Amino acid sequence: MWKDYYSIGVETIDDQHKELFKNLGDFIMLVRDKEIKWEDRLDKAKETLDFLQGYVVFHFDDEEKFQESINYPDIEIHKEAHRQFKEGINEYVEIFNEGGFTEDKMQEFSAKLMTWLIMHVGKMDQEIGKFVREMEGEGEQ
Numbered sequence: 265m266w267k268d269y270y271s272i273g274v275e276t277i278d279d280q281h282k283e284l285f286k287n288l289g290d291f292i293m294l295v296r297d298k299e300i301k302w303e304d305r306l307d308k309a310k311e312t313l314d315f316l317q318g319y320v321v322f323h324f325d326d327e328e329k330f331q332e333s334i335n336y337p338d339i340e341i342h343k344e345a346h347r348q349f350k351e352g353i354n355e356y357v358e359i360f361n362e363g364g365f366t367e368d369k370m371q372e373f374s375a376k377l378m379t380w381l382i383m384h385v386g387k388m389d390q391e392i393g394k395f396v397r398e399m400e401g402e403g404e405q
Contacts, residue, residue, distance in 0.1 A: 284319065287316075292374045305370065313353070328343060
């Protein structure tokens with residue numbers, strides 16, 4: 265699921281993005297595999313939710329610290345996008361914990377995750393990479 269053009273040129277952040285894509289890719293493959301028992305699919309959904317609740321916070325904190333360190337001008341917009349994503353994850357955790365994680369909810373969850381990740385990493389985070397490259401170019405002059 266990872267594509268090289270998602271890279272922003274900051275190794276730590278790129279490695280974390282790769283980890284996110286790997287986990288979400290594994291989850292999406294599981295969601296699509298109707299041969300796997302529903303209980304096992306639910307277990308994997310729970311693992312994915314647990315992973316996201318922890319890893320996303322860790323990643324977002326790292327990404328925001330990096331943005332602060334380079335005085336990234338759109339950091340507040342980025343923080344808001346991160347906040348909204350965390351809220352979305354927490355909503356699905358709540359649905360799961362209340363026993364409302366149906367086949368449709370699992371499909372919806374996987375689609376939203378992948379859409380958000382592609383849009384965020386493929387668009388918003390690319391602006392961070394562009395900013396870093398521009399900073400590096402200024403330093404070389």
